[in-house]
Amino acid sequence: MNRPMNPLRALLERTEARRRYAELADTLDVTFSNLAKTTDRDVCGALLDFAANFTSQLAEVHTAAWGPEYDDQGQSMEFALMGQAALLRMVAATERAVTGTAPWPDPAEFGSEASEAEAAAWTDLARTAEPGKRAVCLHRLRTLVAQDWGGQAAEVLVHLARIEAGRAIDEDPPALRPYWQVRVVIAAIFVALAVPVAVPGLSEAARAGLLGVLGSVVAAAIAVMWLTGGSRGSSSQ
Known part of the structure; x- marks a missing residue:
């Protein structure tokens, strides 16, 4: 009988898969950008x-x-x-x-x-x-x-x-495809949420503080994507 996977292990494996997906998607966008040039x-x-x-x-x-x-x-x-x-x-x-x-x-x-x-x-x-x-x-x-x-x-x-x-x-060249951009941002959010959970020995206050810092980083990344690529992506549809 198969034992259910530990929730923390499942979270970390999915986080790693999303990190890899975001990495591949970013490389694919760069490849298409070079193709257009x-x-x-x-x-x-x-x-x-x-x-x-x-x-x-x-x-x-x-x-x-x-x-x-x-x-x-x-x-x-x-x-x-x-x-x-x-x-x-x-x-x-x-x-x-x-x-x-x-x-x-x-x-x-x-x-x-x-x-x-x-x-x-x-x-x-x-x-x-x-x-x-x-x-x-x-x-x-x-x-x-x-x-x-x-x-x-x-x-x-x-x-x-x-x-x-x-x-x-x-x-x-046409703007990078918004589909990949959205996936990359979602993967970043998932990683940000997983890190405080995966780090052992943190107090509740420390976890909350780390979540706040990582949340600010993700919010900044979303803002940069919107200002540098989001408007181009929407206008290219």
Whole structure:
């Protein structure tokens, strides 16, 4: 018979999972930010592969950090993140096809798992380096792949389309996605609450004082995020 996990141990393990999740999410945002700042297709392909790897790791730690989460269609967030990772790798492959560093298969070779329209859209993406045309292809693919991967997974293609559209008109890169920013703040709050509980030998007054200090730090972090990124995030939607 399995014994229930000690509540303190469960709290610490979830806190560690959320810390790791926040770390990965922050690295992923930096990767997307760097992607938006380059026009070198070889570099784009490498950054997309990095983003795919970080997203796969987010999928692995998601349930431990946040528990099971499902969208309106009943698909788990873990499945959505794995789908995002797969789509990022597909877009990376089109970047390598554009530069000629890797061949792109004929649409007829895609097999039964991809519809004729989807295979044609991926092939169009692999045959153009022009940002405006790539943005159009990515929006088209978002609609097509959502049928199999779900809307949350396909949403990553919308983010990539915005980056390509920005390149087409030479505008500033899109702001970091608010979804990750909110997760990072929640993880920080969780860590702040867990630290006083986990430190042994503290009096009630000391715990209360430590909670107050950590609460002030978290509040300051939220304020900085709002002033430096929150308004950009809301205006980019």
